[in-house]
Amino acid sequence: MSKTILITGTSSGLGKLTAIHFAKMGWNVAATMRSPEKETELTAYSNIQLFRLDVTDVEQVQTAVKQAIEAFGTIDVVVNNAGMGAYGALELAEEQAIDWQFAVNVRGPINVIRAVLPHFRANGGGMFINISSYMGVTSAVPLGSLYNMSKFALEGLTEGLYYELKPLNIELRLVEQGGSSGNNFINNVVWSTNPDIQDYDRLTAQMKNLFEQAGGADLDDPQTIVGVISDLATGKSTQFRTLVGDEAHELVRLRQSVPIEEFLETMRKPFM
């Protein structure tokens, strides 16, 4: 019998590519997104079904999970992929942006995991693959504290859950990639700004410039990340954490090899 994967945030980027990859492998795909009525690509696959799911809406998450189980009979693997970035100086961030960062990147996976757990327990097992970032393992740039916070929290959530879900044969995996091409992440970043406070202007300009310049060879091929997710879902890899990409490996190696004070100053240097 075909296996079934439920993926959040499949309207673009990694989520969409992952949905297509698993459909091509013959899996049933519950492709969830906030606005399924706008989707035109995934509808071409007979083994992909679309479900409306905003990860911040507990009721909608529960409904979508129920509908996916009804449609496919089961869910074997869940990919918590939906995410966004709130960047900028913490002092300048709108209250709403702070809450939204947590709501999407942390509360979202919590909502999905809690909705799927009764099914996984009844099935005698399952797997959650949580899409983190190298920003979940280390800081790397200025003005990313909220995004860092959200991915560090996702890492803590995942690690903490290990102890209660392992006895139930429910596996947890973390994918920690850097920037990749072919997604809307940078376009969707919410920047905090306040024209009355100029103390963060220089850093903000530097960071916006860095984001605008990011591209080409600096970015990872998203298919590499899809390949990692595929290996985890199929059991080819059993790694709890998978770092993806040269930049991620380099950063984490540095973070682990020098005292934190030295790491922070090294990362700050290009912005001085």
Ligand SMILES: NC(=O)c1ccc[n+]([C@@H]2O[C@H](COP(=O)([O-])OP(=O)(O)OC[C@H]3O[C@@H](n4cnc5c(N)ncnc54)[C@H](OP(=O)(O)O)[C@@H]3O)[C@@H](O)[C@H]2O)c1
């Ligand atoms: N791109 C990078 O540089 C990078 C690096 C490391 C980690 N990541 C992580 O990789 C994951 C995928 O991002 P991506 O690179 O593929 O960027 P992306 O193209 O912006 O994809 C993000 C997806 O999340 C969805 N989403 C946002 N808020 C949502 C909500 N409340 N409920 C449901 N879905 C929501 C978006 O849907 P809408 O179309 O409805 O907005 C979109 O489908 C994210 O968790 C991100 O944090 C990205």
